[in-house]
Amino acid sequence: MAFSPRATLARMLLMRRFEEMVITLARVHKLGRQHLAIGNEALGAAALMQLADGDLIYTTHRNHGHMIARGVDSGKALAEILGRAGGLCGGKGGTWHMTDPALGFQSTSAMVGGSIGLSVGGGFALKHRKTGGVAVALFGDGALDEGIAYEALNIASLYALPVLFLCENNSKEGEAQTSRLATKELTAVPRALKIVCASVDGGNPKAVDRAVGAALAHVRGGNGPYFLEAQLVRWPGSHQIVHEFTTGVTDVTAAWDKAKASNEHAEWQRNDPILRFAHDMIACGALTREDVVALDADANAMIAKARTFAEASPFPKPEAALAGVFV
Amino acid sequence: MPIKSFAVAMIDALAHSLRSDPNVVLIGAHSFLSDRGLRPEDERALWDAFPDRLIDPPTSEGVCTSLVTGAAMAGMRPFLNYGTATFAFEAFNQIMSEAANVSLMSGGQLRAPMTLHMFAGIRGGGAGQHSSSPQAMYANSAGLELVLPASPADAQGLLRSAIKSDNPTVVITHTRLLSMTGEVPDGDFSTPFGQARIAREGRDVTIVATSLMVREALKAAEALAQDGVEAEVIDPRTIIPLDTAAICTSVRKTGRLVTVDEGNALCSIGSEIAALVAEQAFDALKAPIVRVARPPVPIAFSPPLEAYVTPNADKVVAAVRKTMQA
Numbered sequence: 001m002a003f004s005p006r007a008t009l010a011r012m013l014l015m016r017r018f019e020e021m022v023i024t025l026a027r028v029h030k031l032g033r034q035h036l037a038i039g040n041e042a043l044g045a046a047a048l049m050q051l052a053d054g055d056l057i058y059t060t061h062r063n064h065g066h067m068i069a070r071g072v073d074s075g076k077a078l079a080e081i082l083g084r085a086g087g088l089c090g091g092k093g094g095t096w097h098m099t100d101p102a103l104g105f106q107s108t109s110a111m112v113g114g115s116i117g118l119s120v121g122g123g124f125a126l127k128h129r130k131t132g133g134v135a136v137a138l139f140g141d142g143a144l145d146e147g148i149a150y151e152a153l154n155i156a157s158l159y160a161l162p163v164l165f166l167c168e169n170n171s172k173e174g175e176a177q178t179s180r181l182a183t184k185e186l187t188a189v190p191r192a193l194k195i196v197c198a199s200v201d202g203g204n205p206k207a208v209d210r211a212v213g214a215a216l217a218h219v220r221g222g223n224g225p226y227f228l229e230a231q232l233v234r235w236p237g238s239h240q241i242v243h244e245f246t247t248g249v250t251d252v253t254a255a256w257d258k259a260k261a262s263n264e265h266a267e268w269q270r271n272d273p274i275l276r277f278a279h280d281m282i283a284c285g286a287l288t289r290e291d292v293v294a295l296d297a298d299a300n301a302m303i304a305k306a307r308t309f310a311e312a313s314p315f316p317k318p319e320a321a322l323a324g325v326f327v
Numbered sequence: 328m329p330i331k332s333f334a335v336a337m338i339d340a341l342a343h344s345l346r347s348d349p350n351v352v353l354i355g356a357h358s359f360l361s362d363r364g365l366r367p368e369d370e371r372a373l374w375d376a377f378p379d380r381l382i383d384p385p386t387s388e389g390v391c392t393s394l395v396t397g398a399a400m401a402g403m404r405p406f407l408n409y410g411t412a413t414f415a416f417e418a419f420n421q422i423m424s425e426a427a428n429v430s431l432m433s434g435g436q437l438r439a440p441m442t443l444h445m446f447a448g449i450r451g452g453g454a455g456q457h458s459s460s461p462q463a464m465y466a467n468s469a470g471l472e473l474v475l476p477a478s479p480a481d482a483q484g485l486l487r488s489a490i491k492s493d494n495p496t497v498v499i500t501h502t503r504l505l506s507m508t509g510e511v512p513d514g515d516f517s518t519p520f521g522q523a524r525i526a527r528e529g530r531d532v533t534i535v536a537t538s539l540m541v542r543e544a545l546k547a548a549e550a551l552a553q554d555g556v557e558a559e560v561i562d563p564r565t566i567i568p569l570d571t572a573a574i575c576t577s578v579r580k581t582g583r584l585v586t587v588d589e590g591n592a593l594c595s596i597g598s599e600i601a602a603l604v605a606e607q608a609f610d611a612l613k614a615p616i617v618r619v620a621r622p623p624v625p626i627a628f629s630p631p632l633e634a635y636v637t638p639n640a641d642k643v644v645a646a647v648r649k650t651m652q653a
Contacts (some may be wrong), residue, residue, distance in 0.1 A: 056401055089434030097432040106400050106437065117390050118425060121397015128352070128403065135397075148421070151390035158385065227474050284567070324435040325470055327493035 003209045003288040004045075005277075006295070011049060011301035012205070012274050015068045016085075016250055016259050021303045022081060022095075025310075026243035029082060032097050034243060039067025039203075039235035040168055043203065043274035045067035046208035047166060050216060054133040055104050056122040058115035061096055062168075063108045066138055072100045087314030090320065111324030113146030115139050116165065120152045123161030123225070134162050134219045141169040141179040141186055148190070153227070157236075159192045160224035165190065167227065168202065170234040190227035195257060202230030204275040233271040246273075252296045255279040256289055285314035328511040329493030334363035336479040336511050337500065338373075340486035341406065345516040351490060354391055355448055358380035359444070363505065388414050390423035392443070398561040399495070400429060405427050412447035412499065413439055413459045413587055426495040441491045441496070441526060443471075448501035448539055448589055449626055449637045457625035458633075459588040462537070462603060463596055465497045466566050472496040472520060473566040477541035481507040481564055484518025491517060501539035501589070525577070529557035532647050533577040535600050536560060536587035536626035540619075542637060544587050547643035554557035575608045582613035585646045589638055592620035614653035619648040 013284050019036045026034055037044060040062070047068040059066045067077055071089070077089030081095045088098050096110040106122055119137030126133040143149050144167070156163045170185055171178050183189070187197035194291050196218060198318070200211035206229060215226040238244030247268040253261040255278035261269055267273050281287040331339070338360060344351045353359060360370055361382070374381055384391050388409055395405035409415040415422065422443065429439040449458045465473050472494050476482040482500070489496040526541055527548050536544035541562045548558040559577050563570055578584050584604050586597030597618040604616060619638045626633055 016652075045498040058397070061629070064449070087434075089432065089436065092434045093432045095430075099433050099436060101433070101436050106397065107425075107429070107433075109425060114421075114425060116392075117393025117421060118397035118400070120390060121394040121399070122401045123397075124394055125403045127348075127400035134649055135401075148389045149392065151385070151387035151392065155385060155387060155390050155394065324431050327430060327438045327440075 003206060005281045006291065008045050008049065008205050009274070009277060009281065009287065009292065010295045010298065012148050012277065013046040014074065014302060015044060015055060015065045016274055016300045017039045017054055017247070017303040018068050018074055018077070018306070019064060019305055020245070020249060021078065021125060021209065023243045023245060025078065025082065031081065033241055034061040034081070036235070036238065037062050038237065040232055041204040042277060043168060043208050043230040045075060045201040046205040047212045049146045050209070050212055051136065052133070056126065056133055056135045057104045057138070058119040058122065059138045060115050060143070061108065062140065063098055066210050067098060067100065067105065069070050069102050070105070070131050072103055072105070078306050078310035079269065079313040082310050082313070083315065084310060084313035085252040085316040088308070090107040091316045092324070100306060109326070113139065113143040113148040119163050119165070120156045120161055123156060123163035124159065126162050127159070132220060134164055135313035136166055136218060137166045137239070138166050138168065141167060141171045144181055144189060144324045145179055146188060147225045152192050152213055155188050156225040157173065162219045162222070163225040164219050165195070165225060165227040168232055169229050170232040170238070186229050187227060195225050195227045196223070197227040197229070199231060202232040203259065203271065203275070203276060223311050232286055236268060244249055250274065252278055252292050256282060286315065330508050331397045331479050331511045332364045332505065333479045333507045334505040336363060336483035337486050338363060338365060338438035340483040340490070340500070343487060345380060346405070346517045347538045350403040350498045351406065352380045352382060352403065353408065354382045354384050354395060355410065357383045358410040359408040366616045375390055381524070388417035389421050392418035393425060394443045395423070395438050395466040396421065396426045396495070397428065399439040400406045400437050404440050404441040405489060406444065409443070409445040411446035411457050412461050413456050415443065415445050420562060422471070423461060423468055429495070433468065438493050439495045440493045442498060443495065444498045444500065446502045447499045447631065449468070449621070451633070452628065454624040455625065460621065462499055462566065463594055465499070465592045466596060466599065470495065471567065474498045474520070474566065475502065475538040475566060476588055477504065477538050478566070479507060479509045481518055481524070483511055484516055485564060486500055487515070487517040487630040488520055499538065501540050511512035514566065515593040518564070521566040521570055522564065523573035524563050524564055525559065525573070526561040526562045529559035529581065531557045531581055532559070532585060532650060533574070533581045534558050534560045534587060534643065534647070535563065535574055537563060537566070537596055539587065540587040540589055543638065543640045544643055546640035547647065550640065550644050551647055556647060558647060571603055571607065575604060577606050578608045579611040582611055582614065584616045585619060585643065586616070586639060587619045589621060591623040592618055593623045596621050614650045617650050618647045619643055
């Protein structure tokens with residue numbers, strides 16, 4: 001599928017407005033810890049929009065963006081985050097473990113490194129059953145601190161499993177470190193195990209689209225696993241426990257309005273992948289300012305509808321806590 | 328009925344599963360198949376018949392567990408053999424946090440039909456790291472079925488059921504049972520979960536024993552019979568699900584209960600059975616319940632030290648005498 005600036009920006013805006021709604025709902029409903037994917041939209045959208053039916057996805061506690069990027073129903077996702085019966089998992093997974101098998105989501109593991117381990121099982125099954133599908137592991141740089149990552153990379157390479165390891169690295173030099181590896185070059189680890197690797201600017205959707213396209217072609221071609229490091233800029237609120245609009249509510253007009261771009265959030269706004277992408281697409285003539293405003297309005301309308309659905313959904317019956325442990 | 332060893336009966340269950348379902352794979356094949364008493368030509372034939380489905384993985388218990396969990400979620404029916412049970416502790420996170428949670432935390436959308444097999448128990452000279460009886464830990468998982476076969480026939484039938492089960496299932500084989508021989512029905516068969524076996528009928532005391540301890544309990548029962556004490560020996564066969572009714576029915580008949588479990592006494596399978604009987608059949612008890620188990624200490628290497636803490640028939644006899652005198 002050819003890269004579409006319009007569809008990609010639309011999906012990125014939906015992801016951002018979703019997370020902003022999570023902040024709002026977390027305050028209204030006094031929700032516990034959420035791991036927001038603000039700032040990761042370029043990678044999530046451009047990567048997950050390329051997946052096909054039959055591909056399997058393994059994600060982490062920072063999963064909301066991945067779900068929305070793949071096209072999961074935002075109302076059911078918000079309902080799950082609120083623990084409602086109408087949520088994706090009937091309220092039993094919550095933000096931690098949301099999943100939607102119909103779109104290929106196998107698991108949200110909130111164990112650091114969990115998605116990497118499970119993904120090789122998916123890859124093993126896809127290879128054994130000769131489906132041509134790809135298992136995609138999404139994880140942060142911190143997951144590479146875990147032993148399971150090393151074991152999983154080794155076995156994926158050893159058995160030439162169809163797995164795309166997609167690392168969201170938001171531990172750039174000088175910032176708060178979520179990984180404490182003896183090497184700053186994350187791809188050195190998989191490369192030592194004979195896995196083909198690449199790195200990409202995870203804030204640039206066009207570059208991500210190209211890099212993921214090449215990676216998927218490699219894996220689908222039966223050439224074994226591929227490790228793609230997406231370098232992301234950490235959103236200053238990514239570690240928050242009390243949910244706040246740390247960098248304000250996103251204002252898309254800051255993509256071209258110089259006055260807005262020099263406010264107290266200026267530093268973040270220079271790196272914000274949504275504002276960057278909107279700015280670049282307007283500059284190259286692919287989109288107009290009016291297009292961007294209209295796409296943003298659509299996203300806000302969809303998320304408002306999703307909120308209405310989620311808040312109207314009842315809590316599950318208490319005794320449902322006992323059901324479904326076993327098949 | 329043919330006579331088979333416990334080990335060969337298990338291998339036969341696996342061979343039937345491999346033949347009947349192309350989604351069955353055995354990860355950790357070498358330590359499951361080799362030196363287990365198969366005729367060399369039979370072992371070779373198995374490896375030849377399933378070259379892509381008998382797999383010797385790297386020594387990576389964590390990712391092997393993730394691999395079978397992910398593969399099971401994606402439609403396969405894998406069987407993972409860890410070898411010695413303590414090796415599975417390397418994968419405790421993957422077993423407890425991933426496999427056991429698949430069904431519930433997805434709201435029933437996903438399942439993990441997988442079998443995790445391990446060789447456990449005080450095997451003689453295993454010392455601190457090769458003598459574990461970890462059944463109670465798995466019983467506490469909430470989300471795993473737990474199977475403890477105690478005879479060759481059950482080894483085959485229960486293993487076959489474990490592989491067919493749509494739930495993640497832990498099967499613990501006591502190493503000292505592997506050479507045990509016994510009658511095993513012909514052909515392919517399954518033994519249902521949640522149905523206890525009455526290994527010996529008796530009127531005076533109920534002994535509930537698991538795994539290798541069933542054999543010790545039966546030895547004890549023969550010794551007690553010399554003195555006119557008739558013990559009923561119940562083998563639950565599966566702990567999750569547990570046949571509580573069979574245990575309570577027996578206790579209502581005998582009025583006395585001794586539990587025999589090789590795990591640590593603290594929060595053990597024996598503790599759970601004692602608690603269930605106290606809750607559900609207290610009125611039938613004529614004497615306090617007695618538990619036979621290992622004391623909660625790591626197993627020391629030296630033979631007399633190991634023997635001192637290992638539950639056996641003599642300890643069961645002493646426990647029964649205690650409850651008969653009370």
